[in-house]
Amino acid sequence: DARVTQTPRDKVTEMGQEVTMRCQPILGHNTVFWYRQTMMQGLELLAYFRNRAPLDDSGMPKDRFSAEMPDATLATLKIQPSEPRDSAVYFCASGLAPSGQENTGELFFGEGSRLTVL
């Protein structure tokens, strides 16, 4: 049963600490998205990769956030230093880049990483 795997599921840390969230996309998927769940916006797009290349990270605070895909089976989202306002649930999703009517880019979501920064 193919699924997107995220770790950790829950993380409590203190302000100023580095936090790394990991995502294993579904094998064969070539797009990976990082979203943050917010009260106001629902799912806020942070970063987007296609074939491991970062295509869009305009939604991400660049001074403290970074996203990478060191290989096709791992995507990471790092926050350094973390702040209380970063507390949220972070979702990773993967899919196949759209290619006509055969495939329209449906996303498959992981279960999320709940981050609490004290």
Place this chain on the structure above:
Amino acid sequence: ILNVEQSPQSLHVQEGDSTNFTCSFPSSNFYALHWYRWETAKSPEALFVMTLNGDEKKKGRISATLNTKEGYSYLYIKGSQPEDSATYLCAFMFSGGYNKLIFGAGTRLAVHP
């Protein structure tokens, strides 16, 4: 700035009621419109992906329509059941933006027995 608007923000209905929600999106540079269902404490799951103006899709009691010329999509639930309680998200995928998916804030549906 891409804006995906959903209304209403939340909805409370009685079991057996039929209901519908709206998703508004930019009418230019359209590629696809997605609907996702998001239950509390779970992750979003895709319901429909629509690409053509006039598309209608159906899954059980849930159906969706698409109007790309005017930039809106409707999601309908016929005979709501308590298990339909969830947040329903629509997401706009536009052409020329490497197909990234921008989500609306969702419509939170509560179906009361």
